[in-house]
Amino acid sequence: MLPKHILVPTDLSEGAEQALDYACELAHLLGSQIHLLNVISIPALGVPELGVALTASMIDELVVNNQDALDRIARTRCMANLGQVLVRTGDARDVINATAQELGIELIVMGTHGRRGLSRALLGSVTETVVRSAPCAVLTVRLRDAHDSNRDAA
Numbered sequence: 001m002l003p004k005h006i007l008v009p010t011d012l013s014e015g016a017e018q019a020l021d022y023a024c025e026l027a028h029l030l031g032s033q034i035h036l037l038n039v040i041s042i043p044a045l046g047v048p049e050l051g052v053a054l055t056a057s058m059i060d061e062l063v064v065n066n067q068d069a070l071d072r073i074a075r076t077r078c079m080a081n082l083g084q085v086l087v088r089t090g091d092a093r094d095v096i097n098a099t100a101q102e103l104g105i106e107l108i109v110m111g112t113h114g115r116r117g118l119s120r121a122l123l124g125s126v127t128e129t130v131v132r133s134a135p136c137a138v139l140t141v142r143l144r145d146a147h148d149s150n151r152d153a154a
Helices: 014-030 056-076 092-103 118-123 126-133 146-153
Strands: 005-009 033-040 082-089 107-111 137-141
Touching: 005 014, 005 092, 014 033, 014 107, 014 137, 033 056, 033 092, 056 082, 082 092, 092 107, 092 126, 107 126, 126 137
Parallel strands: 005 033, 005 107, 033 082, 107 137
Antiparallel strands: none
16 A cells, blocks of 8 residues: 655754655655654753753744744645644654654655754654654655765766
8 A cells, every 4th residue: 555644754954854855756656645743852952950941932932933944844845745734842752653643644754864962862763763663654764965976976
């Protein structure tokens, strides 16, 4: 069965954008609908042990900023195949899986490399966890850099 509903979780990184481009091409070929999801990982940002606390207004501002960024991405890609554009808060691994179930997603397309830094060290690999626990198939897209492009052109 070919997927008719594809979820593309994005952390707005370059790797996630490449995964979105791949998903858009796939959706075009299959006549599928793309749903975009950005998860603001509150546990990664609000860690009392590190002296970091987020106020409700800070979280609201993050949601608004991420929704604006996601809407800009949605306007420039996959317009013909675009479904829902969602920003949610929580643990990205759990939210991605729950959203996939909620929307009846048949395929998740996501990058293998997202943002780096403290949040990655604390959370581990979101992609790896989703691959292991998703309610549907998961396609991972490896980040391609200039070196990869030059090699392919040769």
